[in-house]
Structure formats: structure tokens, C-alpha cells
Amino acid sequence: ADKINLIPQDLFAELCEQVIQQLNHKIPGVNTAELCQRMQTSGIEINIGDLAKIANILSFLFSTAARNNLSTEELITTLGSAVSTLPKHALQVIRHVWNEQGKSIAVSEDARNMATVGQFVDMKWKLGVAMSSDTCRSLKYPYVTVTLTMADPSGQITDKSFEMTIPQFKNFFRQFKEMASVLETV
Numbered sequence: 001a002d003k004i005n006l007i008p009q010d011l012f013a014e015l016c017e018q019v020i021q022q023l024n025h026k027i028p029g030v031n032t033a034e035l036c037q038r039m040q041t042s043g044i045e046i047n048i049g050d051l052a053k054i055a056n057i058l059s060f061l062f063s064t065a066a067r068n069n070l071s072t073e074e075l076i077t078t079l080g081s082a083v084s085t086l087p088k089h090a091l092q093v094i095r096h097v098w099n100e101q102g103k104s105i106a107v108s109e110d111a112r113n114m115a116t117v118g119q120f121v122d123m124k125w126k127l128g129v130a131m132s133s134d135t136c137r138s139l140k141y142p143y144v145t146v147t148l149t150m151a152d153p154s155g156q157i158t159d160k161s162f163e164m165t166i167p168q169f170k171n172f173f174r175q176f177k178e179m180a181s182v183l184e185t186v
Helices: 002-006 009-023 032-041 048-067 072-082 088-104 109-113 166-185
Strands: 119-130 141-151 157-164
Touching: 002 048, 009 032, 009 048, 009 088, 032 048, 032 157, 048 088, 072 088, 141 166, 157 166
Parallel strands: none
Antiparallel strands: 119 141, 141 157
């Protein structure tokens, strides 16, 4: 509640909107890194871990409310009695967002029973050449750096990077071609 109190109403509303969009599968996850950066730029002392926890709490709150078909008033009454430490502006935002978009959350039986795995968002790659190092003057060693952007089950977006030699990249590429050909037959 102390960390939520630090977040201005407009940024808290944006966080709630992103959580609702993620629950509706319109976006793969909440971009906590970008939101945290914006908050820190505006002078709010919050770290990405705390913001991710708040996003997880909101996701749990909205999905539980959807699962139980709570009206806006039932949700706010439950929140008011259970969590008296929530700031007033946060309750107002939750009320508004739930009133506007709460019914849009699709909680099908299949969605509830699905295994929680991450979701692939984006992939970037670049070709590089290591020219030299402190132990070797002339490397001229080509490599490929791949950065995968993933949304974990809680919706937090993270980047995972790795490097491959050219033979490793060729094998990686061959496997992608195999997947593409299998997908074409489906």
C-alpha cells in the first residue's frame, strides 16, 4: 500500500488498464520496465520489482473479481473492508477501470485451466565480429546475438539475450525452417 501511495493516479490508471488488456489477451504483458522508467523520471522512488508485485496483485484482483462475477460495488466494498490501507485514489481508479472494462475480462474454463507458461513477444538479432580482446590481438570471430522479448505468466516483460557461433546459428535457423514447414501443413 505504501508503494501504491507513491504512484500518481494517472500512472496507476495506466497500470490497471495494461493489466486488464493483458487479462483480455490484447497485450502479452504489462511493460513494467517502461512504466518504472517513466515513474522514476518523474521523481517517484519505486523499483521494477515493487511495480511488478503491484501488477501481479492487480492481475490477481481483477481475475478473481471476474471469476466471481463481482459488480463494481461488490469489488469496492470487498476491497474497502479487506484492505483498509489502500489509498483513496487507488480505490477510485480500480472502481473506474472495473466499471468501464471489468465485464470484458474473458475467464473461460479453458483459460483458467491452461498451464502458466511465458509468451514470446519479439525477437531481435545482430551479427557482430569480435576484433580483439585483452588476451588475443586478432580474433576476427563472427557471432550472432539474439535477444528474445518474453512475457512471463504474471505478465512482466523481460529480455533474454544469448550469443551463438555461426555453426550454432545455422543449426538454430535450420530448426526454425523445420518449424515453419510443419506449421504450413497445419
